[in-house]
Amino acid sequence: MEKRNQLYEGKAKKVYETDAQGLLIVSYKDDATAFNGLKKGTISGKGIINNRMSNILMQRLEKGGIPTHFVEELNERETVVRRVSIVPLEVIVRNIAAGSFSQRYGVVEGEVFASPTIEFSYKNDELGDPLINDYHAIALKLATVEELETIKRYAFAVNEQLKSFWKDCGVTLVDFKLEFGRLGNGTIVLADEISPDTCRLWDSRTGEKLDKDRFRRDLGGVEDAYAEVMKRLTEHL
Ligand code: TMP
Secondary structure: OOOOEEEEEOOOOOEEEOOOOEEEEEEEEEEEOOOOOOEEEEOOOHHHHHHHHHHHHHHHHHEEEEEOOOEEEEEEEEEEEEEEOOEEEEEEEEEEOOOOHHHHHHOOOOOOOEEEEEEEEEEHHHHHHEOOOHHHHHHHOOOOOOHHHHHHHHHHHHHHOOOOHHHHHHEEEEEEEEEEEOOOOOOOEEEOOOOOOOOOEEEOOOOOOOOOOOOOOOOOOOHHHHHHHHHHHHOOO
8 A cells, every 4th residue: 555645743752644545554753743833852662652552552442342453553743544534532441530620620530430421512723622512513413313322432441441341451541532433334432542632641569650641740660661561561462
């Protein structure tokens, strides 16, 4: 397959057209941003880890019955994915209070929920990705009622599977963000990435943060944390 013109450059990835109908190539960068791009930096080797990790997890989820955009890993940083139109919602599932949830509701970080939660943010950088509810999303035609039902069902199923994969690695899945897309025929599939950029991952024994919060909060040891979770995942393949 041949890479053609660049379609889009995001904060952490570039997307290219290809000579194959319905297929794109994503290329993972080491660039890191936080707080809607206000904080910028580089996490050396991150693109390689995120590419590999996301592909491993997406392939496992496919086996578990979740349709994804994954097609084929090309090299360290590049993957072939199915072309989708992204549903402009960030789908956030949480098992334990942290981050914006803790701030918004005054809940101490680490409080384990009675049951997992889901929330949506409207993907819109100018507005700072504001929280949005189902009715708003439907009113704004961001997704249909049926699509939201599918997305919620998949998101909770992804949570159960990811929680179990990570548990085997001695890692607690605190929360994560997913994005979904529509194929040409309207089918909803899991898209974007699943990585330490988009998940909170805590060492199950020590509680140490092994994800992008080390960058967001200037905790140091960012590269080591990414390498550590990647190592644990590959040791439990
Ligand atoms: P939050 O607590 O800041 O709302 O983040 C919830 C989860 O979503 C956390 O695992 C980090 C992830 N996330 C992203 O992947 N992209 C984003 O832009 C934000 C704000 C959070």
